[in-house]
Amino acid sequence: MSDTAALAPVRRALLSVSDKSGLVDFARGLTERGVALLSTGGTASLLRQAGLAVTDVADVTGFPEMMDGRVKTLHPKVHGGLLALRDNADHVAAMETHGIAPIDLLVVNLYPFEATVAKGADYDTCIENIDIGGPAMIRAAAKNHAHVAVVVDTEDYAGVLADMDAHEGKTSLALRRTLAQRAYARTAAYDAAVSTWLAAAIDEPAPRRRAFAGTLAQTLRYGENPHQAAAFYTDGSQRPGVATAKQWQGKELSYNNINDTDAAFELVAEFDPAGAPACAIIKHANPCGVARGATMLEAYRRAYDCDRTSAFGGIIALNRPLDAATAEEICQIFTEVVIAPGADEAARAVFAAKKNLRLLTTEGLPDPRAAGLAFRQVAGGFLVQDRDNGVISAVDLKVVTKRTPSEAELADLLFAWKVAKHVKSNAIVYVKDGATVGVGAGQMSRVDSTRIAARKSADMAEALGLAEPTVKGSVVASDAFFPFPDGLMTAAEAGATAVIQPGGSMRDADVIAAADAAGLAMVFTGQRHFRH
Structure with missing residues (x-):
């Protein structure tokens, strides 16, 4: 098809939108270009309030809007105007016979179903949206994008x-094809969104068909490796994290940055900011240091001292807003990303000197208890499961051993368990104070895993000039039995x-006996935290 033949005149447009932002200016632009408006x-x-001439669709169809607006555009004079092939003699004859005028431009955005669900509306309200x-x-116009x-x-x-x-005054085929793709992606x-909500509403955990969708947030330079194309999509859930964050400075986030930052923020959210400040340092989606402290600065220093080597070039997540003193300390080493619920002006000023630091x-933390879905692609399909929102107290x-853990040990055990939930399996986490x-x-x-964790502790103790490995007198968490x-x-x-x-x-009795023989205190959670 030649460039000229691929051009389609726009003489008549149908506008029917829920989101009316920018609509008046666009409609005025259309009328200034000689386009007649239906709505x-x-x-x-x-x-009309904006002073624009517009014809009601009801005047075109001969039928009023009815059934609370459920029926207004489902009519041959609308769909015929959208679907008719302008270069097909039979279609043109049918239009003339039945008084159907062509519609060259359709402007529609849909009832706010996703927003209605997000607000927690009841079942009937969601249905009406x-x-x-x-x-x-939309589907009719997109199918006929050769002309519409x-x-x-x-x-x-x-x-x-x-x-x-x-x-x-005409549109190009390239534009119409692009718009058609976007239209089908939107529907x-x-x-x-409707099918996912309905599955949850009727308590169907494994519907026969499952669909996921996202909105492009960022085209990435590449994926995990430079030869892989990649992009970042948001799912509209508004769960606080990378997708909702404001980036104050630094280069664009990479694929690995986004993945690691998400891991860091989900981990640090396990620690209620109403308690003590907490800091998590992540490298390759695994924590290399997590700690609480009397101040955020202390929490960061204690997390850093777990594994200073791995922390270099890592991701730092905080459960409270960043302050200047902590920002100054973070700037002592190379860090890729810092994510926090907030950052005061002084802290932002400190980071301003580090132009590559993101x-x-x-403005919030994700709720570790919130329900949700997680999915992963495999050859020929994908796996879907509930988000791991298991939390214990x-x-x-x-207690399964003769010795009951002390109060201090119990606090550290619960801390270690929260961290182990976010460590790739097999996971072993030693915690002290x-x-x-x-x-x-x-x-x-x-x-x-047990040996590696202990060896890292010994290496870090040597680097810090300590007399013995920090693992001495610690507690240990294992994500599985x-x-x-x-x-x-x-x-x-x-x-x-x-x-x-x-x-x-099957050998719990043997493990418990070994713990008793060693004088260990041991508790069972009855809950596993595999993370692959």
Whole structure:
């Protein structure tokens, strides 16, 4: 098709929108370019109030809006005007016979179903906010993009007018194809939101078909590696984190930055800011240091002292707003990203001298108890599961050894358990006085994770000039049960005095006996935290 043949005149446009931002200016731009306007309900009223000439769709169809607005555009004079092929003689004849005029531009954004669900509306209200006529028109116009332009996003208004100006009041095929793709993506996302909500509403955890959708937030330079293309999409859930954060400074976030920052912020959110300040330092989605302190500065220093080598080039997450003293300390080493609920002006001024350091603020923390879905692609499909929102307290623990953990040990055990939830399996976490002192992650053998964590503690103690490894007198958490006593005894030999683990092994009795023989206190959670 030649460039000239690919141009489609815009003589008549149908506008029916829920989000009316920018609409009046766009509609005025269309009328100034000689386009006749059709509209419905509130959209038509708004255009008339702005002094624009507009024809009601009801006057075109001969039928009034009815059934509380459920039926207004579902009519051959609308869909025929959208679907007719202008270069097909039979279609043109049918239009003339039935008095159907062509519609060259459709502007529709849908009832705010997603926003209605997000507000916690009741079932019937959500049902009433499912758009029917809008998606039907969008799909019709998008199918006929050889002749019709369809706009579903307000940010495309300016581009349509510019394209018309460049082609003497016509739209280009390239633009119409782009708009058609965006239109089908929008209706797909809309249907995905409806079906996902309905599955939850009827308590269907595994619906026959599952759909996910997202909105492009950022095109990334590359993925995990430079040869991989990548992009970042948001899901509209508004869960505080990278997707909702304000970036104050620094380069664009990379694929790995986003992944690691999310891991860091989800971890630090386990620690209620109403308690003590907490800091988590993440490298390759695994924590290399987590701590609480009397101040944020102390929490950061204690987290950093767990594994200073790994912290270099890491991601730092805080559970309270960043202050200047902590910012000054963070600037002593290279850090990729800092994310916090907020940052005061003095802290931002400190970071301003580090132009490559990204600072993100979120105005809130994600709720570790909130329900949600997580999914992962595999060859030929994807896995879907509930988000790991398991949280335990002291009352949930079962003491299984002769010795009961002391009050101080119990506090550290609960701390270690929160961290272990965010460490890749097999996960071992040593904690002492509210700070990690050794983390073993992602090993095929739980014994190896136990040894690696202890070795890191010994290396760090040597670097700090301490007389003995910080793991001495610590407690240890294991994300899953010890299948044999060997991992437990390795932790005891390293200096751990108390253990928290799920329990549930066929050899629990052997492991408990080994703990008793070593004088350890051990508690079972009855809950596992595998993270792969």
